[in-house]
Amino acid sequence: MSEHVLKVENATMQFGGVVAVDNMNIVVDKGEIVSLIGPNGAGKTTAFNVITGVYAPTNGAVYFNGKKIIENHPQGKMKKLYQGQNAGKYTHVLAPTPDKITQLGIARTFQNIRLFKSQTVFENILIAKHLRRTSNLFTATFHLNGKEEQKMREDATHLLEIVGLKDERNEMATSLPYGKQRRLEIARALATNPSLLLLDEPAAGMNPQETDELTAFIGEIRDNFGLTIFMIEHHMDLVMEISDRIYVLDFGKPIAEGVPEEIQNNQRVIDAYLGGAADE
Numbered sequence: 001m002s003e004h005v006l007k008v009e010n011a012t013m014q015f016g017g018v019v020a021v022d023n024m025n026i027v028v029d030k031g032e033i034v035s036l037i038g039p040n041g042a043g044k045t046t047a048f049n050v051i052t053g054v055y056a057p058t059n060g061a062v063y064f065n066g067k068k069i070i071e072n073h074p075q076g077k078m079k080k081l082y083q084g085q086n087a088g089k090y091t092h093v094l095a096p097t098p099d100k101i102t103q104l105g106i107a108r109t110f111q112n113i114r115l116f117k118s119q120t121v122f123e124n125i126l127i128a129k130h131l132r133r134t135s136n137l138f139t140a141t142f143h144l145n146g147k148e149e150q151k152m153r154e155d156a157t158h159l160l161e162i163v164g165l166k167d168e169r170n171e172m173a174t175s176l177p178y179g180k181q182r183r184l185e186i187a188r189a190l191a192t193n194p195s196l197l198l199l200d201e202p203a204a205g206m207n208p209q210e211t212d213e214l215t216a217f218i219g220e221i222r223d224n225f226g227l228t229i230f231m232i233e234h235h236m237d238l239v240m241e242i243s244d245r246i247y248v249l250d251f252g253k254p255i256a257e258g259v260p261e262e263i264q265n266n267q268r269v270i271d272a273y274l275g276g277a278a279d280e
């Protein structure tokens, strides 16, 4: 039986009194584009932060290609609170750092663009390629023989061609128009050779034309790079057009899962989200 590329099991993330993610179960299969939607503050980014090792979950586990990569079980008083959810299933804490997650083959973009600001387009890609080899930014640029370095440069050039940024290669990353900065950020994530790509609101701040281009671009990179994509997005046109399946979060809990048509017609979703919070 083939394993899910991503499986989130009973994940709970609590910050003091706020339960940002509440016993969440999600699976994403190979080659799928799956979206995570929900009103502001529903817990979507927190879910990404759990999957990418930014936060160790209060409870639960994350599997990547069938291998458990993250798990936690509550201690002390919390143990009693979460006992019902996993009944002693988890035996130890496994909390890899984000760079270890990247090295496993999971890449991510952020709600706010995070490019290396004082570097060119090409350098942004090259640094990301080095980071796949080592998590240390300083050693990343050393310890390579000429051949390896040459290969990385060729790969970076090739990647810029594929994503349509080769003409901008020597421009400063931050001088690019907004839509292209987003594209560069995705390209930089691709430079780490992921098999799973997490996109956090890739269309945030984009105009309709940029959003249309991005929609096509996400489909293209899924096909060209054999990717599995898990995406948070508020632009419903993009979500409905491109998603194979959609999960809806409300107050940290998944309230629905299904293909776009099912989600559009789900009364609970309409009540919780589409009726009020959608921005389109």
Ligand SMILES: Nc1ncnc2c1ncn2[C@@H]1O[C@H](COP(=O)(O)OP(=O)(O)OP(=O)(O)O)[C@@H](O)[C@H]1O
Pocket (backbone or CB within 6 Å): 015, 018, 019, 020, 038, 039, 040, 041, 042, 043, 044, 045, 046, 047
């Ligand atoms: N580090 C943190 N410390 C305390 N509370 C947090 C932290 N991160 C998130 N939260 C809270 O968790 C809840 C979920 O936030 P989160 O950012 O995950 O929602 P979201 O669905 O991504 O929202 P948006 O669509 O606005 O980006 C919110 O109530 C938020 O205030």
